[in-house]
Amino acid sequence: AQSVTQPDIHITVSEGASLELRCNYSYGATPYLFWYVQSPGQGLQLLLKYFSGDTLVQGIKGFEAEFKRSQSSFNLRKPSVHWSDAAEYFCAVGGKGDQGNLIFGKGTKLSVKP
Amino acid sequence: DSGVTQTPKHLITATGQRVTLRCSPRSGDLSVYWYQQSLDQGLQFLIQYYNGEERAKGNILERFSAQQFPDLHSELNLSSLELGDSALYFCASSRDSGPQHFGDGTRLSIL
Numbered sequence: 001a002q003s004v005t006q007p008d009i010h011i012t013v014s015e016g017a018s019l020e021l022r023c024n025y026s027y028g029a030t031p032y033l034f035w036y037v038q039s040p041g042q043g044l045q046l047l048l049k050y051f052s053g054d055t056l057v058q059g060i061k062g063f064e065a066e067f068k069r070s071q072s073s074f075n076l077r078k079p080s081v082h083w084s085d086a087a088e089y090f091c092a093v094g095g096k097g098d099q100g101n102l103i104f105g106k107g108t109k110l111s112v113k114p
Numbered sequence: 115d116s117g118v119t120q121t122p123k124h125l126i127t128a129t130g131q132r133v134t135l136r137c138s139p140r141s142g143d144l145s146v147y148w149y150q151q152s153l154d155q156g157l158q159f160l161i162q163y164y165n166g167e168e169r170a171k172g173n174i175l176e177r178f179s180a181q182q183f184p185d186l187h188s189e190l191n192l193s194s195l196e197l198g199d200s201a202l203y204f205c206a207s208s209r210d211s212g213p214q215h216f217g218d219g220t221r222l223s224i225l
Binding site for chain 1: 158211218
């Protein structure tokens with residue numbers, strides 16, 4: 001079955017600390033992987049995507065993610081968190097472009113302590 | 115701003131009623147997707163249209179239907195509404211090999 005697991009429902013980090021959000025997936029075909037961020041009352045904003053090639057991908061707002069096929073993981077990282085990063089983060093797997101829908105994890109809510 | 119426009123932003127109605135949610139995709143995007151976000155189910159794919167044709171179907175109830183018009187905008191129709199249909203409904207669009215870009219959603223509240 002196709003699925004995405006985000007094991008951490010809620011994470012709190014101090015401003016300036018590093019961050020890693022975990023994501024594991026199960027997908028039958030070649031996985032195309034995404035991280036989206038949702039601020040309260042807002043839509044989903046694409047942070048980064050992995051289609052192929054270099055397994056370390058850079059995104060917006062200083063985020064990066066590493067694809068590890070052997071571990072079926074696509075963890076999101078940021079070296080230094082800012083208070084404005086407080087939001088909910090969703091990992092997704094699915095089709096590329098017009099080729100299919102996304103399967104989302106349940107999300108990880110990030111709180112940032114001053 | 116993702117370029118995907120959804121209207122209305124909020125909708126409050128009663129059980130048994132019918133509503134229509136509208137989505138305008140980004141310029142040039144041929145695919146439109148509808149998702150439902152609820153507290154218990156999370157983000158669930160409902161349906162995809164590509165250039166006016168239904169392409170994929172997810173967990174969409176028979177009471178729900180959608181269509182994509184020649185100008186590529188899409189509408190999601192929800193009928194015989196139940197309390198459990200209260201949710202945030204997102205539209206996303208994509209083109210060629212690009213990722214999906216999401217609108218800000220329509221929050222539907224059933225009283």
